[in-house]
Amino acid sequence: MKEIVVLISGRGSNMAAIAQACASEHWPARIAAVISSRADAEGVTTARALGLAVEVLEPRGFADRAAFDDALAERVERHRPHVVALAGYMRILSERFVERFQGRLVNIHPSLLPAFPGLHTHARALATGVAVHGATVHLVTAELDGGPIVAQAAVPVRAADDEASLAARVLEAEHLLYPRALRWMVEGRVELVDGRVSLRDPVPGERLLAIGLGAESR
Numbered sequence: 213m214k215e216i217v218v219l220i221s222g223r224g225s226n227m228a229a230i231a232q233a234c235a236s237e238h239w240p241a242r243i244a245a246v247i248s249s250r251a252d253a254e255g256v257t258t259a260r261a262l263g264l265a266v267e268v269l270e271p272r273g274f275a276d277r278a279a280f281d282d283a284l285a286e287r288v289e290r291h292r293p294h295v296v297a298l299a300g301y302m303r304i305l306s307e308r309f310v311e312r313f314q315g316r317l318v319n320i321h322p323s324l325l326p327a328f329p330g331l332h333t334h335a336r337a338l339a340t341g342v343a344v345h346g347a348t349v350h351l352v353t354a355e356l357d358g359g360p361i362v363a364q365a366a367v368p369v370r371a372a373d374d375e376a377s378l379a380a381r382v383l384e385a386e387h388l389l390y391p392r393a394l395r396w397m398v399e400g401r402v403e404l405v406d407g408r409v410s411l412r413d414p415v416p417g418e419r420l421l422a423i424g425l426g427a428e429s430r
């Protein structure tokens with residue numbers, strides 16, 4: 213059984229999607245712990261309701277980012293995780309933390325990277341006028357939202373969209389994409405070749421989830 217640690221800061225809907233898929237699809241893995249950077253995060257309540265072990269580690273009281281991240285690394289390492297999944301974890305991780313968990317650390321970002329790294333991705337997608345938007349699961353490196361891409365989900369941007377409607381469409385796609393990609397991780401299918409992800413025994417098209425992208429959807 214491989215251990216997964218999920219780091220959250222907020223709503224925790226991706227964490228819940230991962231937990232549900234892990235249980236219902238009988239992954240060779242379990243969520244050892246959900247660690248939240250905020251005690252009052254909605255995801256803390258959700259995780260407890262799902263029967264998951266929840267830990268809270270807030271930055272308050274730590275001298276600086278390095279000290280906090282060292283404490284976090286120690287907490288995470290206690291579970292000997294095969295995968296550490298960032299799921300709406302709203303803190304930038306120190307280079308030392310990233311290096312320590314490199315290869316095991318994954319994130320979901322709400323855009324089709326390398327487009328729109330950073331914050332406010334949906335507003336930026338609307339402002340730019342892209343026709344396709346989505347989400348990316350990637351391995352975490354020191355470069356913000358810049359690590360090797362594991363899988364992507366694409367959704368249409370519709371003429372009537374505002375930030376909320378587009379965010380909701382992307383989030384629905386995230387809930388399918390993140391569990392799928394994490395399952396590959398725990399199954400040992402994700403390999404790095406020349407700095408890019410190569411999937412063992414790939415099925416054509418499985419790294420791209422295209423949702424509602426037919427011409428009729430615009």
Ligand code: GRF
Nearest residue numbers: 223224225226300320321322
């Ligand atoms: C998601 O949009 C995710 O892509 C981004 O933060 C949001 C987290 O949502 N990194 P939730 O906490 O999983 O509901």
